[in-house]
Amino acid sequence: MLPQASTIAPHIDSLYNFIFWISLISFVGVVAAMVYFIIRYHRSRWDPFKTPYITGHSAMETSVSVGLFILVMVIFAWGWKDYKKIVSPPQNSLEISVLGHQWFWEFEYANGKKLTNELVVPKGRPVKLIMSSADVIHSFFVPNFRLKQDLVPGTYTTLWFQATQTGEHPVFCAEYCGTGHSKMLAKVKVVEPTEYARWEKEEKKEKGLNPAEVGKELFTKKGCNVCHTVTGQALIGPSLLGIFGKNEELADGKKIQVDENYLRESLMQPQAKLVKGFPPVMPTFQGTLTDEEVNAVIAYIKSLK
Amino acid sequence: MEHHGESQGHHKSYLEGGGIGSWLTTLDHKRIGVMYLAATMLFFAVGGIFALLVRLELLKSGPLFSPDVYNKFFTFHGAIMVFMFIIPIIPAALGNFFLPIMIGAKDVAFPRLNLASYYVFIGGALLAFLAIFFGGVDTGWTFYTPYSIRSATSVILVTMGVFVMGFSSIMTGLNFIVTIHKLRAPGMTFHRMPLFLWAIYATAIIQVLATPVIGITTLLLVMERVLGIGFFDPKLGGDPILFQHFFWFYSHPAVYIMILPGMGIVSEVITVFSRKHIFGYKAIAYSSLAIAFISFLVWGHHMFVSGQSAWANFLFSILTMLVAIPTAIKIFNWTATLYKGSIHLQTPMLYALSFIFLFTIGGLTGLFLAALSVDVSLHDTYFVVAHFHYVMMGGTVMGLLAGLHYWWPKMFGRMYPEIWGKISWAFVFLGFNVTFLPQFWLGKMGMPRRYHDYGPEFATWNMVSSVGSWLIGVGFLMMFIYFLWSLKRGEKASSNPWNGKTLEWQLSSPPTTHNFDHVPTITEGPYQYGVLR
Known part of the structure; x- marks a missing residue:
């Protein structure tokens, strides 16, 4: 076993x-x-002129x-x-x-x-x-x-x-x-x-660098820092300080807990679930970031506590 | 096939008269049924050869064929068996032949639609078979995305074949529903219909409602491959899990399209060969409808580890558990029917009893897979392979073989050789268990499905399983030979060799073209054994 x-x-x-x-x-x-x-009821042993007329038994069923x-x-x-x-x-x-x-x-x-x-x-x-x-x-x-x-x-x-x-x-x-x-x-x-x-x-x-460090480099290289701070201050987009695991209210009033899949979606389809109070202006990073780079950016965001 | 029908005066048997042309353009439901039988049995033989090749590769660890060739073998085995054999055969071959007769009608409601459905089926099958000459297909019969979007093989031909064959399935289902509602003879109330027809009716409802979904799904898949529209491939902005939902929304109900007709046959054969009234007629009849209904609500149990939400898994698991109840009622009632019956172990009965034996194992092992935590360990292993073969082959195919032997004398006016029937049954039944029982252990030990090669820990049981497949092969080879032999050489059949009570046994063997000389009037249920007259 x-x-x-x-x-x-x-x-x-x-x-x-x-x-x-x-x-x-x-x-x-x-x-x-x-x-x-x-x-017991093989025909060689039991061949009655007629078999009993049993049509069911609801209580048993x-x-x-x-x-x-x-x-x-x-x-x-x-x-x-x-x-x-x-x-x-x-x-x-x-x-x-x-x-x-x-x-x-x-x-x-x-x-x-x-x-x-x-x-x-x-x-x-x-x-x-x-x-x-x-x-x-x-x-x-x-x-x-x-x-x-x-x-x-x-x-x-x-x-x-x-x-x-x-x-x-x-x-x-x-x-x-x-x-x-x-x-x-x-x-x-x-x-x-x-x-x-x-x-x-x-x-x-x-x-060399761990994923969070790679993510930190990408964060400036790809221009994320233009709209997002990591200090708690909101610019064009929400600040990313402590955002991982937080419950955010969306533009349509729904609540969402920020997890890896939400961050990934926000990179690929930024308009899909907008945080309330922010304009729909973020560009997509579909095709711009590789799977590993997405992982790195998320690792960096998770490290911002 | 020449024939001398029994004494129905000047009337000719449906087999007599006309050359090949009159067969190919026939509107007679019986001839169409026979043509379906010939085609689907041929496809079964082809699918069976692929199965033997799959088992041959797995006989020993280490490659015999290349992985790509092996992947095509199991894909063809699955796709042929599912779409070209097990879904159509019982409704379209035996259902077509016996449904009108069993309700006292001369034909189905739409004979032309019936013939059209046959050619649509053949067209779709040829389209799919064309793929063999264009590189084959290696996606598995489930066509999971994004693999099927990116595979370089002939996915389009096969999925379009499935698309086309789907129309045939819908046409047949629609035809049967209308026939049952509109063409029953006087006195043939729903509750006097043979249970085979209840099963065919429930099946037809699923065919009509579920098949369009596989149609649109394969169409979307082809559009994605050809036009690059992103439905399922994340690289194009699609969602691969969406495909799984679409696919199983059809393919789970389709499991019941496959099994319900087999259950219907077992209900007939058990009563006739016990010479006793069925136990719990209404429970069996309505449990077919209950199964048809629940079948639409459980597709997500194929996706417990796909990443769908835990809440969805909660619902799908609890709903799946409910399937156990109507299923168990049937098994209970069939077994209870044997009580104080006069049991005759002819070949059809051996297969019907094998159905109960094997399908019970198939059903019970379904409990393991419906339980969420246990499924996490067993999902996509050989445990699943064994489970669905016990249901599909141990269930449906055993039911089919019961029906085929039971109705063979009626269809062709000749008896199959009983002794060879029993020998062949022994090979099929033993071979089946030798092949598939070890696969439960393989799955429990962690061997995943669709593996071209495996480590030494799985060697013993794989070898046993492969040897079993040869026993099945021998059994079916015998069966093919004696069935074909009996068409000309078999002992002539009387009109009612089994002492059946349903309407087909009141006709000559084989029946005349118009079935009934006079419209029959029905005054009692189909299983009136044990009543003095």
């Missing part, structure tokens, strides 16, 4: 086992009845339906309870960017370290992957964690986990993506927190 290498894995397995036993019991029940009837309804609602509620955990990353998660390519995985850390087809994470600490794709849809699948999430070009999806076992855990691409689909493999290398801290520090020395 597969190792249970994340905090959520035992929960998912419990529900799996619950459904498995329920299914097995139902299946055995149906087949046993079927086989018994076939043997109703109780089967009601019993089953309760059962599937239990399964639903159990699945939902654990699913809510799967989609609710803790606040203190270590954030890592994932970019899927035909046919490899690229991981970028906050300190600028980039890895291909290997994701190094500390054991026992929540890790949140912020994922997108450079081309077609991929799906990040770690069987040992029991987790999977599609990577969709043009948007961010997230996946979080907390690893409980050190070692290497295979990663598969689970959404068909062409020629190299079955070779689009990677591994999650889970290490002890102390080892991770050492690894992270070492890498820091070697590297």
Whole structure:
């Protein structure tokens, strides 16, 4: 059997086992009845002039339906309870960017370290992957964690986990993506927190700019600073200080929480969700910024606290 | 196919008279049904060969074909089986033949539309097959964007084939709805209709309502590829997830287009071969409509890990769970019908019982995938592949084979050889389980779908699965041979070899062109076994 290498894995397995036993019991029940009837009432043994005229039994049908309804609602509620955990990353998660390519995985850390087809994470600490794709849809699948999430070009999806076992855990691409689909493999290398801290520090020395620093450069190079300050003062556009995670009121009165997808959309289609009180004058950066540059700008905005 | 119909005086059987030309221009629902049967069985054979090639590649780890060739194999296997075989075959072949007869009518409401639907179907199929000669297609039968926008293969030919075949499906559905409403013989109330017709009716409603959506979706896909209009590709400002919504808004209901007619056949065969009244007629009839209704509300369960909102997943998961109820009622009622029946294990019955056995596994494994947290781990793995093969092949195909053996004597006036029927059944049934049961373990261990190659941890069960596919192949080869053999050499069939109570068994085998000499008057339900007369 597969190792249970994340905090959520035992929960998912419990529900799996619950459904498995329920299914097995139902299946055995149906087949046993079927086989018994076939043997007991086989024509060689039972060939009455007329069979009994039984046309149904509403009470039995109703109780089967009601019993089953309760059962599937239990399964639903159990699945939902654990699913809510799967989609609710803790606040203190270590954030890592994932970019899927035909046919490899690229991981970028906050300190600028980039890895291909290997994701190094500390054991026992929540890790949140912020994922997108450079081309077609991929799906990040770690069987040992029991987790999977599609990577969709043009948007961010997230996946979080907390690893409980050190070692290497295979990663598969689970959404068909062409020629190299079955070779689009990677591994999650889970290490002890102390080892991770050492690894992270070492890498820091070697590297040049981290994503937030690249984003800061882009911020002036692309002229963002003409309309947006990072000091809290509003110019033509809202200030970006502390904007990440904030609830903003939009021009149409709706509220939105600023997250990666909202920032990305505001770069690509600035007029789609305007913050209230600001004119619709921002140009689109579609085609101007690469996926990695968008990530960098967002990393910079997130760093403005 | 020459034939000597039974004693209906001077009337000729529908098979007699006229050359190939009279077949190709026929307005007789029975001949059109037979032409549909021939075409869809041929497509089934082609799709089956692709399936064997897929399993051959996966027999051992390491490449046999190149990845691109393999990707085309599974795409053709899926697309042919779904669009050219499993969706059309039961309604368009067996439904066409038996629907008018079972309600006491001489034909469908719109015979010309019926023939048109056949040629539209063939036209669409040829369009799609043309792709084989223009580089094939490698997108999978789901045509997910943006891959299908960017793939260099013949996506346009295949999607346009699907577009055209969709019209055929709509025409057939519309024809059947009108026929059932307007052409029932005197006394044939809705509640006296055979359950096969309830299933065909529910299917027809889905065909008419859902198929236009796949039509427009494939059209948008082609417009995006040809004209560069951005609907689905984010590079052009589109949304790839929108495609998935459109696609599954049709393709999930289509799952029920595939399974409901099979369920209808099982209801017929179980009663006849138990010589006993069906248990819970109304529950089975209305559960078909309930399934048709719910089928429109659950498409999002194909997208639990696509990034759609958690709230959407909440709703789709809870709605999907509801499908279990009408489905379980059917299984319960079929099993209960066996109680104190006089059970005769002829080939049609073996297939109907196999349906219950295999479809129960298919249905129960659906619970795993409907539960949100478990689906996150199993989505897009071989668990899903095994699940839908247990539903589609273990369900629909077993139902089809039950119906084909059951009605073969009526359609062609000849019996199939019973002993070969049973031998072939054993190969198909065992082969099916050997092929697909291991795939549940493969999926549980994490093997993703549509993989050209795999690591050593998956080797054993893949090999078992591939060997199973050969057993299925042998079973079907036997079946093709003995069916064709029986057309000329089979023992002549009496008008009612199974002691059936529905109207088709009152006609000669094969029926005359006009089915009934006099319009029948119906005074009782279709399963009046156990009543003294």
